[in-house]
Amino acid sequence: MTKPVNLSTKIFLDSGDPQETKRALDTLGFLDGQTTNPTLVSKNPHITELKENGALTEETIWNEYRNVASEIHAVIPEGSISVEVYADDQTDYESMLEKGRELSRWFDGIFVKLPVTSVGLRVAETLVKEGVNINMTLCFSQEQAAAVHAATRGARRGQVYVSPFIGRLDDTGVRGLDLVENIVRMYGEWGSHVLVLGASIRNLEHLFGCFERKVDIVTVPIAMIEAWKAHGIENPLGEQDPSVLASIPFVDLKEKDFTAYDINHPLTDAGIGKFSSDWKNLFSK
Numbered sequence: 001m002t003k004p005v006n007l008s009t010k011i012f013l014d015s016g017d018p019q020e021t022k023r024a025l026d027t028l029g030f031l032d033g034q035t036t037n038p039t040l041v042s043k044n045p046h047i048t049e050l051k052e053n054g055a056l057t058e059e060t061i062w063n064e065y066r067n068v069a070s071e072i073h074a075v076i077p078e079g080s081i082s083v084e085v086y087a088d089d090q091t092d093y094e095s096m097l098e099k100g101r102e103l104s105r106w107f108d109g110i111f112v113k114l115p116v117t118s119v120g121l122r123v124a125e126t127l128v129k130e131g132v133n134i135n136m137t138l139c140f141s142q143e144q145a146a147a148v149h150a151a152t153r154g155a156r157r158g159q160v161y162v163s164p165f166i167g168r169l170d171d172t173g174v175r176g177l178d179l180v181e182n183i184v185r186m187y188g189e190w191g192s193h194v195l196v197l198g199a200s201i202r203n204l205e206h207l208f209g210c211f212e213r214k215v216d217i218v219t220v221p222i223a224m225i226e227a228w229k230a231h232g233i234e235n236p237l238g239e240q241d242p243s244v245l246a247s248i249p250f251v252d253l254k255e256k257d258f259t260a261y262d263i264n265h266p267l268t269d270a271g272i273g274k275f276s277s278d279w280k281n282l283f284s285k
């Protein structure tokens, strides 16, 4: 099967398991990339087994993560693969930068995920100048997306992704797809180099909603890829957003220095906390 011709959005798998990469590829007949994060890596069956045997340390876990990323890379050698730095509220610029540089050397074309925080944005500013591909994650507001654009000015188009988390916004009673729509509109008006990557996709409405909004990329769990296939892959457009959630209004933001935006969001902080605890749980006794 080939990709539907009317579908401009790239399809990534959201998973830390290379077996799921194979399943997604078999299911769709194509796969444009994969995103991982600490929580997803902690669910990888091999890593879970190592954890249960007490075989992981803070040092060895990174080798295991690298092996996972390399296995994914072997399945989709042309695919865009994102791997995430460790971050908590104590992580400073130097240590995040050092880890970002290390991850960027795992293999050519890899994307380094950084949180949309003031430290993450400063690291992004430095890394894009060094030619590193960046995926700015845990984005929950239009201001954060504006800051990503501003911090990475000068990057080539396709070098930087921003990942708004749709499902986690829905969880709080507001329509996550509206944020995606607002970012796509703002970036369109600005002629931005940043690609929008719809993340935290929990159902087909999210997936098809991203297609309708001409999102550049979506990252989709294996269960959603299989549900999409069951629904009918050849005609993905046509589902409607049920609209039971509160809308997020578009804000007419101006381009300015990235440090001038209000990038604080409680869901970003909560997301960092969850990634951090899932990661530490792998090697804590």
Ligand code: G3P
Pocket: 014, 035, 037, 040, 165, 167, 168, 199, 200, 201, 202, 219
């Ligand atoms: O791509 C981000 C994703 O892994 C988060 O999904 O369902 O935990 O909000 P979720």
